[in-house]
Amino acid sequence: LGLIMSTDTLKMSGEVWTNLGLKLFVQPALMFGAMVVLGRHGLFAQQMILLSALPSATxxxxxxxxxxxxxxxxxxxxxxxxxxxxxxxxxxxYLIDGGLAA
Structure with a gap:
């Protein structure tokens, strides 16, 4: 990643903003919805939601x-x-600790 960034400049295109929105907001919301639909609660649901809220991988x-x-x-x-x-x-x-997926 560092090698790529050292040769290229940051490019804030519409595709990047779409990717960020999907990864940071839509994906955790979909996982929360999936946990509700599947009737999963507690630690498992919390872990799944948090895993989906992680940043993009390399x-x-x-x-x-x-x-x-x-x-x-x-x-x-x-x-x-x-x-x-x-x-x-x-x-x-914060949302999970407040009982959102408890």
């Missing part, structure tokens, strides 16, 4: 680098999602 950037496409966008998505996850992951913990 594997997509490696695939993008290997394919030679979307390298900058993938690296930007990972960097920004990691920074934003400080807030979004904390919010997920």
């Amino acid at each position: 594997i997509p950037a490696m695939f993008a680098n290997q394919a030679g496409v979307y390298q900058s966008e993938a690296a930007t998505s990972i960097l920004i999602s990691t920074v934003l996850s400080i807030v979004t992951f904390s919010a997920a913990i």
Whole structure:
């Protein structure tokens, strides 16, 4: 990831914003909905929701680098999602601790 970012600039395109929105907001909301529909509660549901709220992984950037496409966008998505996850992951913990998935 560092190698990709050292050669490219951050590229805040619409695709990056879409990726960030899906990963940081939609995916945890869908997981919460799945836990409600499946009737799962307690520690299992909390863990699943928190796992879905984690930032983007580095594997997509490696695939993008290997394919030679979307390298900058993938690296930007990972960097920004990691920074934003400080807030979004904390919010997920706060909501879960408040009994949202208890």
